[in-house]
Amino acid sequence: MPQNEYIERWQKQHGRRLDYEERKRKRLARESHKQSDDAQNLRGLRAKLYQQKRHKQKIQMKKQIKANEEKNVKSSEPATDNQTPIPQYLLDRSNQTNAKALSSAIKNKRAEKTAKFSVPLPRVKGITEEEMFSVVKTSRNSNRNWKRVVTKPTFVGDSFTRRPVKYERFIRPMGLRKKVCNCTHPELGVTVQLPIIGVKKNPQNPLYTQLGVLTKGTIIEVNVSELGMVTAGGKVVWGRWAQITNNVENDGCVNAVLLV
Amino acid sequence: MATVLPPPSKRQRLAAESRAREEEEERNHIPDSVGPVRLRFHDHASGEATGPPVYIELKDATLQNLETLSDSIDGREFALKRIPYKLFYQPLLTENEQDGLYQSMLHSDRQSLASSTETEITIKRAPQAIFRVKAVTRCSSSISGHGSTILCMQFSPESSSRLLTGSGDATARIWDCDTGTPVTTLKGHTDWIFTVSWSPDNSMIATGSKDKTVRLWDPQGKPFGGPLTGHTKAVRNLSWEPYHAQQPGRPRLASCSQDGTVRIWDARGCRIDMVLSGHSASVTCVKWGGLGQIYTASQDKTIKVWDAAKGTLINTLQSHAHWVNHLALSTDFALRNAFRDPKFGGPKYESDRRIAAKRNFEDAARIGKKLVERLASASDDCTMYLWEPLTTTQPLGRMIGHQKVVNHVTFSPDGLYIASAGFDNHVKLWSATDGRFVRTLRGHVGAVYQCCFSADSRLLVSSSKDTTVKVWGVESGKLAEDLPGHQGEVFALDWSADGGRVASGGADKTVKLWSH
Numbered sequence: 001m002p003q004n005e006y007i008e009r010w011q012k013q014h015g016r017r018l019d020y021e022e023r024k025r026k027r028l029a030r031e032s033h034k035q036s037d038d039a040q041n042l043r044g045l046r047a048k049l050y051q052q053k054r055h056k057q058k059i060q061m062k063k064q065i066k067a068n069e070e071k072n073v074k075s076s077e078p079a080t081d082n083q084t085p086i087p088q089y090l091l092d093r094s095n096q097t098n099a100k101a102l103s104s105a106i107k108n109k110r111a112e113k114t115a116k117f118s119v120p121l122p123r124v125k126g127i128t129e130e131e132m133f134s135v136v137k138t139s140r141n142s143n144r145n146w147k148r149v150v151t152k153p154t155f156v157g158d159s160f161t162r163r164p165v166k167y168e169r170f171i172r173p174m175g176l177r178k179k180v181c182n183c184t185h186p187e188l189g190v191t192v193q194l195p196i197i198g199v200k201k202n203p204q205n206p207l208y209t210q211l212g213v214l215t216k217g218t219i220i221e222v223n224v225s226e227l228g229m230v231t232a233g234g235k236v237v238w239g240r241w242a243q244i245t246n247n248v249e250n251d252g253c254v255n256a257v258l259l260v
Numbered sequence: 261m262a263t264v265l266p267p268p269s270k271r272q273r274l275a276a277e278s279r280a281r282e283e284e285e286e287r288n289h290i291p292d293s294v295g296p297v298r299l300r301f302h303d304h305a306s307g308e309a310t311g312p313p314v315y316i317e318l319k320d321a322t323l324q325n326l327e328t329l330s331d332s333i334d335g336r337e338f339a340l341k342r343i344p345y346k347l348f349y350q351p352l353l354t355e356n357e358q359d360g361l362y363q364s365m366l367h368s369d370r371q372s373l374a375s376s377t378e379t380e381i382t383i384k385r386a387p388q389a390i391f392r393v394k395a396v397t398r399c400s401s402s403i404s405g406h407g408s409t410i411l412c413m414q415f416s417p418e419s420s421s422r423l424l425t426g427s428g429d430a431t432a433r434i435w436d437c438d439t440g441t442p443v444t445t446l447k448g449h450t451d452w453i454f455t456v457s458w459s460p461d462n463s464m465i466a467t468g469s470k471d472k473t474v475r476l477w478d479p480q481g482k483p484f485g486g487p488l489t490g491h492t493k494a495v496r497n498l499s500w501e502p503y504h505a506q507q508p509g510r511p512r513l514a515s516c517s518q519d520g521t522v523r524i525w526d527a528r529g530c531r532i533d534m535v536l537s538g539h540s541a542s543v544t545c546v547k548w549g550g551l552g553q554i555y556t557a558s559q560d561k562t563i564k565v566w567d568a569a570k571g572t573l574i575n576t577l578q579s580h581a582h583w584v585n586h587l588a589l590s591t592d593f594a595l596r597n598a599f600r601d602p603k604f605g606g607p608k609y610e611s612d613r614r615i616a617a618k619r620n621f622e623d624a625a626r627i628g629k630k631l632v633e634r635l636a637s638a639s640d641d642c643t644m645y646l647w648e649p650l651t652t653t654q655p656l657g658r659m660i661g662h663q664k665v666v667n668h669v670t671f672s673p674d675g676l677y678i679a680s681a682g683f684d685n686h687v688k689l690w691s692a693t694d695g696r697f698v699r700t701l702r703g704h705v706g707a708v709y710q711c712c713f714s715a716d717s718r719l720l721v722s723s724s725k726d727t728t729v730k731v732w733g734v735e736s737g738k739l740a741e742d743l744p745g746h747q748g749e750v751f752a753l754d755w756s757a758d759g760g761r762v763a764s765g766g767a768d769k770t771v772k773l774w775s776h
Contacts, residue, residue, distance in 0.1 A: 084408075084409060084428070084767070085408050085409040085411060085427070085428020085429075085452045086409070086411070086428075086751075087411040087412065087454065087709070087751045087752065088411070088412075088454035088455065088494070088496040088497065088544075089544070089585060089586070089667055089668070089709070091494070091496070091518070091542075092542065092559070228706065228725075230705055230706055230725075230726040230727055231727075233727075233728070233744040234704070234705060234706075234724070234726040234727055234728030234742070234744050235705065236705045236726075
């Protein structure tokens with residue numbers, strides 16, 4: 001590992017060697033010959049690695065060419081802004097369009113049975129109880145320690161009061177309690193901070209659902225009344241489910257995506 | 261656990277009931293000193309007395325009796341010839357006008373009635389439609405076809421079987437409402453269609469689009485001439501010259517645009533007739549009045565009144581503090597119906613039609629002996645103003661009450677009410693004579709976009725961002741029907757002139773037809 005930018009420093013002080021530019025040009029000119037030589041003559045593992053590298057390069061190259069071609073296409077019609085159409089009385093009003101996107105495509109998808117249970121994060125890594133709980137020593141000499149501290153962030157409802165110390169089996173530390181989440185609406189692409197209402201399902205363990213543990217992949221219910229969503233019957237929706245997308249204990253905040 | 265009191269005993273209950281009964285009797289008791297009261301009917305619009313004063317017993321002054329009385333004063337004893345009247349009693353006007361008439365008469369005037377039998381009670385009356393429109397209750401057909409959001413719609417003035425819709429997919433479509441099927445697609449525009457309009461004689465269709473053009477079509481959907489070009493920005497609204505004011509064979513059309521101009525087109529010649537430029541911002545609404553004026557509302561906070569013949573500016577109405585969003589004329593319904601009669605259809609020949617249209621318009625506009633066209637304007641400053649633009653540039657009344665932007669305003673066909681739809685989820689009703697607040701229709705949970713009266717003025721339908729259409733009783737102020745069914749916001753709404761159908765369309769790309 002080089003310590004500090006000593007090469008750059010040297011170059012700043014003394015300049016480059018005199019034939020630097022020429023050597024660079026020549027190396028570039030030989031590049032294709034070198035590649036061709038390698039492609040023909042490498043054998044074994046080296047050949048394999050080389051081909052992999054080359055394959056990736058070619059994919060990138062093709063993508064680049066395609067992008068350039070698209071950029072060069074000249075069209076006769078003016079570029080239309082592909083926003084959703086709005087009636088004339090909503091023209092020049094900025095905040096009106098982003099309120100609600102209820103496309104029938106999504107509704108149809110939800111109607112399918114399999115899609116009903118499909119969520120953005122279908123599977124998550126398991127968390128062991130050892131990682132989840134730390135043991136509080138309750139007796140000096142026996143091994144039957146029954147008290148646990150939850151080491152992950154949790155959601156605790158407003159009405160919760162702690163039980164007496166003698167009966168409190170799980171401690172949810174105050175510092176790790178979360179009340180709000182940064183919720184992204186997948187259709188609108190907006191992120192807003194919404195209050196959490198409850199934990200609906202923790203995929204790890206039913207016990208964690210009860211405890212309100214917030215891990216990646218947990219389904220939570222959030223208060224969306226600020227978004228102004230309504231049902232097909234014209235009632236205001238205020239609770240909506242969302243799935244947590246980040247490792248809350250690493251980031252210190254809850255990020256979630258709304259399930260629409 | 262809280263202590264629950266035991267239920268009252270039978271004795272207690274009986275005592276409470278008898279006490280209530282006594283109070284009720286006490287309230288309804290008419291003192292013996294009150295003899296017959298003097299009562300006189302006045303016309304609601306002009307305030308002039310109709311017929312001589314009448315003496316009646318106060319206890320006989322029930323609503324039904326008063327209605328019979330008002331008919332017999334007109335010499336219409338025969339039941340079939342009677343006209344239903346809406347009666348207004350002065351002291352209490354806002355809440356429960358109808359059922360409270362008799363009661364309020366009793367209570368508010370008891371003192372004065374007891375003191376003098378010479379006091380004359382003024383009862384104002386306004387004629388109502390002799391037919392009744394039933395509230396729409398069900399979705400009779402849900403037609404898909406448009407490729408994008410539906411932005412505007414209008415029923416044909418001729419009948420409720422033809423509906424015209426404009427959409428974000430740059431096409432307008434004509435639908436057959438009897439069968440719920442598409443008739444034709446009007447293709448030609450290249451951008452969203454903001455406004456569609458049938459000509460008053462049903463012989464032409466005009467569409468205005470974001471692509472800066474207006475296009476004309478015949479009712480079968482064939483393009484009539486080329487696009488009318490001239491606007492430099494999107495066309496926002498269209499208005500046809502009223503039928504009785506048209507030169508024979510030369511109907512004209514006004515279009516307003518985001519570029520701040522209003523253009524008057526000769527529809528047969530497909531040429532521009534005049535340009536009304538004077539607004540400094542986007543013109544949001546244009547209305548062609550029946551007395552030869554054109555009214556325009558703009559985002560530069562003003563309403564301008566133009567002479568339709570010469571194209572000169574007559575007046576500028578400046579009271580609003582923010583954008584003016586929408587205008588409504590008290591004669592809108594008569595101008596849309598032109599020469600048609602709800603019972604007989606309408607005359608066949610053009611000269612007769614012209615006379616009939618003029619008569620219909622004058623019936624709607626006549627207040628006392630004058631022809632008056634009133635104008636209501638809705639604005640972003642959360643208020644509305646009521647104007648009589650030909651007599652004064654000062655507003656007749658200011659309508660305050662909405663908490664957010666007022667988007668849409670409309671007069672009832674009988675000219676008694678103004679309804680306004682606001683983004684604060686409420687529809688409000690106002691008196692059309694002086695702009696007094698009448699009542700609020702609460703029920704929507706999203707911004708209300710449009711509202712529309714039924715032809716008999718007894719019902720109101722409103723469409724909202726909350727995906728529902730709601731029908732309200734104007735008299736009761738209650739929700740008559742809630743019509744859910746749309747999958748997205750409902751942007752466009754219309755109630756056909758014969759009252760049979762309501763059409764709605766919006767973000768879910770389907771046209772829904774509602775009937776009873």
